[in-house]
Amino acid sequence: MKRDIPKYKVISEEIIQKIESGEFQPGDKVPSENELIEMYCVSNTTARKSLLEVELQGWAKRIKGKGTFVLNRSEDRHLTRVLGPFHAVKESFNDNLIREGFTPKNIVLEKTILEDGISSNINNHHYIIKGPVLKIHRLRYADEVLLKDETRYISLTLCPKINMYDLDNRSLISMYENIYNIKLKNVERTLGNTILTSFDPKNYFENEIPMAVFVLDGAIFSDDGEIVEMEQSYYRGDKYKFSIIAKPQFSGEKHKS
Amino acid sequence: MKRDIPKYKVISEEIIQKIESGEFQPGDKVPSENELIEMYCVSNTTARKSLLEVELQGWAKRIKGKGTFVLNRSEDRHLTRVLGPFHAVKESFNDNLIREGFTPKNIVLEKTILEDGISSNINNHHYIIKGPVLKIHRLRYADEVLLKDETRYISLTLCPKINMYDLDNRSLISMYENIYNIKLKNVERTLGNTILTSFDPKNYFENEIPMAVFVLDGAIFSDDGEIVEMEQSYYRGDKYKFSIIAKPQFSGEKHKS
Numbered sequence: 001m002k003r004d005i006p007k008y009k010v011i012s013e014e015i016i017q018k019i020e021s022g023e024f025q026p027g028d029k030v031p032s033e034n035e036l037i038e039m040y041c042v043s044n045t046t047a048r049k050s051l052l053e054v055e056l057q058g059w060a061k062r063i064k065g066k067g068t069f070v071l072n073r074s075e076d077r078h079l080t081r082v083l084g085p086f087h088a089v090k091e092s093f094n095d096n097l098i099r100e101g102f103t104p105k106n107i108v109l110e111k112t113i114l115e116d117g118i119s120s121n122i123n124n125h126h127y128i129i130k131g132p133v134l135k136i137h138r139l140r141y142a143d144e145v146l147l148k149d150e151t152r153y154i155s156l157t158l159c160p161k162i163n164m165y166d167l168d169n170r171s172l173i174s175m176y177e178n179i180y181n182i183k184l185k186n187v188e189r190t191l192g193n194t195i196l197t198s199f200d201p202k203n204y205f206e207n208e209i210p211m212a213v214f215v216l217d218g219a220i221f222s223d224d225g226e227i228v229e230m231e232q233s234y235y236r237g238d239k240y241k242f243s244i245i246a247k248p249q250f251s252g253e254k255h256k257s
Numbered sequence: 258m259k260r261d262i263p264k265y266k267v268i269s270e271e272i273i274q275k276i277e278s279g280e281f282q283p284g285d286k287v288p289s290e291n292e293l294i295e296m297y298c299v300s301n302t303t304a305r306k307s308l309l310e311v312e313l314q315g316w317a318k319r320i321k322g323k324g325t326f327v328l329n330r331s332e333d334r335h336l337t338r339v340l341g342p343f344h345a346v347k348e349s350f351n352d353n354l355i356r357e358g359f360t361p362k363n364i365v366l367e368k369t370i371l372e373d374g375i376s377s378n379i380n381n382h383h384y385i386i387k388g389p390v391l392k393i394h395r396l397r398y399a400d401e402v403l404l405k406d407e408t409r410y411i412s413l414t415l416c417p418k419i420n421m422y423d424l425d426n427r428s429l430i431s432m433y434e435n436i437y438n439i440k441l442k443n444v445e446r447t448l449g450n451t452i453l454t455s456f457d458p459k460n461y462f463e464n465e466i467p468m469a470v471f472v473l474d475g476a477i478f479s480d481d482g483e484i485v486e487m488e489q490s491y492y493r494g495d496k497y498k499f500s501i502i503a504k505p506q507f508s509g510e511k512h513k514s
Contacts, residue, residue: 022382080381080447084341086503123500124337125279187503190337193450193469193494212450212469212494237450237469243380244501246343246444 008046012053026072027099071101080241089187092171102142106168110137118153122190122217129227132156150233182222189218212237265303269310283329284356328358337498346444349428359399363425367394375410379447379474386484389413407490439479446475469494
């Protein structure tokens with residue numbers, strides 16, 4: 001460390017540099033006070049000042065009782081979502097937005113119990129979720145911009161009376177695991193692509209010119225092969241990017257041969 | 258097995274059933290003659306007849322010296338590409354198409370050596386590949402339909418004189434590994450979404466009405482952190498679907514906490 005610059009400033013600059021380089025991504029937690037104390041051998045006053053400095057410069061935001069999170073400062077404030085790892089599937093849509101500095105809002109368009117099942121085509125498989133199912137059709141906003149038009153079908157056989165819970169502010173997947181003790185096996189998802197115009201009566205995005213949207217079809221399976229949930233959602237194409245990281249050392253892959 | 262139906266017919270029906278259910282996907286290899294002999298305890302004549310029957314019914318195609326592969330019979334003949342696993346990244350674009358029963362074709366629009374490097378934004382990181390690089394801009398067709406407008410930038414420092422090789426009919430990644438002995442660490446990719454119109458001078462898809470396309474930005478890293486290749490490609494949205502499978506038991510994930 002240089003002599004003239006105060007320690008808290010050196011530490012905050014290092015954190016900011018990691019945000020700028022992308023090592024810390026929007027929504028990521030930066031090191032906590034205790035972690036900084038250990039990493040840099042500094043007092044808790046210095047550690048606290050370091051985090052405050054990062055926050056004052058507008059790079060991160062402290063969320064009470066949770067930590068300090070990197071804000072989304074991309075020019076167009078687009079969102080990047082990681083595809084693949086299961087922990088990413090589990091995260092709550094709203095919690096993610098809050099961590100990146102957005103204000104989330106949900107509008108429930110429909111919440112219905114369907115006695116019959118629903119079928120869907122995912123990764124070229126034809127899947128059926130047996131009735132009764134709870135259908136929830138929600139519009140999901142960040143800072144008053146509609147990001148996602150989401151429809152989920154939840155098995156009421158596997159998750160009885162799930163419609164009694166507040167479903168808006170928690171991860172549904174955590175509910176399946178923690179309230180209904182369902183062991184989840186895997187999540188299969190297909191990402192397609194379409195154009196929505198203002199003439200489409202089912203288009204809630206209210207775009208005036210045609211807009212590219214991602215179409216997500218997904219199914220979540222329990223350990224004994226039953227479908228817990230199916231999803232059919234639209235993500236606006238100008239606000240979303242999906243990221244995929246592949247590593248050769250991942251084993252246990254199904255190889256085409 | 259039932260008595261009246263010949264054995265080869267029973268076996269071929271089982272294979273066809275697995276294709277119909279999606280257990281065998283387009284491009285997948287069905288069991289070989291030797292595998293059928295072992296699985297069903299039948300003669301090689303019966304095994305051969307079984308595979309021939311599957312082929313005659315139009316479900317699969319034998320590729321000499323390679324095996325029998327499931328044809329793409331989806332209504333719109335769209336292609337599903339698996340995102341995530343590294344082995345999928347390694348597969349040759351053309352080999353994949355051939356296995357699904359398409360006739361691939363490449364048109365090289367540009368093949369240039371750039372002395373300066375190229376920079377790109379992938380998963381919110383700003384990456385630079387140092388010059389000189391080989392730029393290859395190719396149009397990739399299946400059955401005369403343009404599927405992918407692909408531009409790849411290959412490090413000529415890491416892969417000297419790679420432009421001397423036939424790059425059209427092999428996987429570039431296998432070349433990096435096998436010819437240049439580069440140990441690959443990982444592949445990072447971002448999938449975005451845009452609309453291409455007929456007015457766009459850089460749009461080679463020749464669509465008359467606006468079309469949704471996937472935009473792929475990717476970088477391949479060597480073991481010592483250098484960028485071997487960067488890619489900027491467009492996939493036509495009406496012909497592609499991407500599939501993602503997430504499993505909780507995958508360990509070694511980077512957890513947001």
